Amino acid sequence: MNLHEYQSKQLLHEAGVPAAEGVVVRSVGEVAGALEKIGGDKWVVKVQVHAGGRGKAGGVKLVDSAAEAEEFARRWLGQKMTTYQSGGDGLPVNAVLIEPCTDIERELYLAAILDRDTRRIVIMASAEGGVEIEAVAARDPEAIKRSAVDLIAGPMPWQGRELAHQLGLSPAQGRQMGDIVVRLVNLMLRRDLTLIEINPLVVTGAGDLFCLDAKFNVDEGALHRQAGLVDMRDKTQEDEREMHAAEWSLNYVALDGSIGCMVNGAGLAMATMDMIQINGGAPANFLDVGGGTTSERVTEAFKIILSDQAVRVILINIFGGIVRCDLIAEGVLKAIADVGVGLPVVVRLQGNRHQQGLKMIADGAPSSAEIYTEVDLQRAAERCVELAGEKRT
Ligand code: GDP
Ligand code: MN
Numbered sequence: 001m002n003l004h005e006y007q008s009k010q011l012l013h014e015a016g017v018p019a020a021e022g023v024v025v026r027s028v029g030e031v032a033g034a035l036e037k038i039g040g041d042k043w044v045v046k047v048q049v050h051a052g053g054r055g056k057a058g059g060v061k062l063v064d065s066a067a068e069a070e071e072f073a074r075r076w077l078g079q080k081m082t083t084y085q086s087g088g089d090g091l092p093v094n095a096v097l098i099e100p101c102t103d104i105e106r107e108l109y110l111a112a113i114l115d116r117d118t119r120r121i122v123i124m125a126s127a128e129g130g131v132e133i134e135a136v137a138a139r140d141p142e143a144i145k146r147s148a149v150d151l152i153a154g155p156m157p158w159q160g161r162e163l164a165h166q167l168g169l170s171p172a173q174g175r176q177m178g179d180i181v182v183r184l185v186n187l188m189l190r191r192d193l194t195l196i197e198i199n200p201l202v203v204t205g206a207g208d209l210f211c212l213d214a215k216f217n218v219d220e221g222a223l224h225r226q227a228g229l230v231d232m233r234d235k236t237q238e239d240e241r242e243m244h245a246a247e248w249s250l251n252y253v254a255l256d257g258s259i260g261c262m263v264n265g266a267g268l269a270m271a272t273m274d275m276i277q278i279n280g281g282a283p284a285n286f287l288d289v290g291g292g293t294t295s296e297r298v299t300e301a302f303k304i305i306l307s308d309q310a311v312r313v314i315l316i317n318i319f320g321g322i323v324r325c326d327l328i329a330e331g332v333l334k335a336i337a338d339v340g341v342g343l344p345v346v347v348r349l350q351g352n353r354h355q356q357g358l359k360m361i362a363d364g365a366p367s368s369a370e371i372y373t374e375v376d377l378q379r380a381a382e383r384c385v386e387l388a389g390e391k392r393t
Contacts (some may be wrong), residue, residue: 001217001229002217003215003216003217004049004050006022006268007216008214008215008216010304011191012214014187015186016092017211018180018209019211020210022099025098026095027077031066031096032066034111035069035098040062042101042359043064043100044064044065044098044101045060045061045097045229046098047081047096048095050086050091050092051083051086051236052213052215054083056083058155073096077094077095078092079093080092090204091236091237092237094234102198103204104202104203105203106127107129107130107200107202108126108127108129108201108203108209109136109200110125110129110180110198110201111124111197112185114188114219117141120148120150120151121149123185124146125167126143126390127143127168128143129201130200139315145385147159147163157178157182158274160181160182160239163176172207177209180201192229193218194276195215195216195217197214198211198212198214222353241285242254244303245287247342248296248300248301249289249290249306250289250301254284254308255284255285255286256282257284257310257383258282259276259282259314259315259384260283260305260313260343261305262289262305262315262317263288263318264288264317265290269288273286275377276384278381280385281381281388287301289301294331298332299339301335302336302339302341311343313343314344314345315348315380315384316346317377318343318348318350319351323352325356325358326360329347329361329364333361333364336365336366341369345370345371346387347361347371348374348380350375354375358373361373
């Protein structure tokens with residue numbers, strides 16, 4: 001679960017890490033009051049969406065009048081913003097963060113991530129901040145300095161000082177970096193964060209380190225013990241289909257292809273996606289309907305897959321282990337009757353009572369529905385790719 005910049009900064013303040021004190025507005029009418037509250041005569045206005053790259057997309061602006069700030073709020077509130085990280089449709093803008101403008105001397109990069117390979121938190125820093133760090137990492141991996149935290153000893157100030165030295169900062173800035181790094185990693189542990197990204201961490205005109213942007217990710221598996229963070233969830237920023245799926249305990253991840261997949265078991269779902277790809281097609285989603293599949297859940301899964309306009313064919317791939325294929329077939333028929341599937345559907349059943357299941361589908365499907373049954377996954381995948389291609393022309 002991602003947090004908004006303003007929420008991440010609230011946590012930074014709580015942890016004693018230097019970041020701007022801003023005000024969030026949700027309507028144009030609140031802008032003038034916010035500027036007055038902040039004071040000064042120069043501000044930065046920032047669109048709040050769960051995506052970086054806002055600056056390049058016009059979502060971050062320096063302003064020096066209420067009229068300019070209001071114009072920005074009017075331009076963005078209620079609109080969608082698309083950045084290189086947001087996905088094609090963009091994300092709705094419901095809030096704008098207003099902060100006093102910070103005087104910048106240098107932009108750096110600082111992050112802490114949970115590294116599953118080494119089972120440690122790794123701090124990363126670079127002298128090239130404010131830009132796409134992915135590009136820096138691709139062009140010059142050496143430009144990103146790393147320091148792994150020993151989780152028994154905890155984060156140490158020297159780790160920040162060493163990184164600061166590698167970035168060419170002064171000893172005084174090194175001491176600030178030591179303090180910031182320790183506070184960030186402790187915050188990460190206390191709040192079950194998997195990612196903290198400060199891009200940019202800046203050197204201000206006065207020579208101090210200061211967090212200008214903040215992007216946090218919370219471990220969803222730990223939300224049960226992070227009551228305060230649960231309230232920060234902004235569902236408007238999350239994929240609608242993924243949310244719908246979560247309500248029905250379906251594991252769904254949206255992808256870019258045209259073949260909608262309904263599979264039981266995460267491993268089989270991944271193998272199915274591979275088979276589609278090997279045969280020259282592209283899956284529209286990952287979807288694990290789980291072990292105890294009911295006809296209600298099959299129906300919901302159908303609805304979710306069909307709400308994706310890019311889907312041209314549906315592949316149902318069920319292995320009957322504990323679950324019986326004839327019951328799945330019943331669910332599929334019911335779902336087709338309820339939802340009215342206007343796309344070709346390829347059903348591959350294998351395992352517990354698959355013959356009965358396939359026969360039920362072959363006999364029971366309405367004549368208007370275009371349904372193909374298969375026992376072999378390779379053939380099912382081939383057929384899907386073929387059908388998806390036919391529809392395109
Ligand atoms: P992002 O593009 O979504 O990562 O948004 P950021 O919050 O990182 O802002 C983008 C860029 O705007 C930063 O890299 C800075 O160059 C600039 N910027 C943001 N806030 C300020 C500020 O307070 N003062 C100045 N001078 N520039 C700022
Ligand atoms: Mn940024």
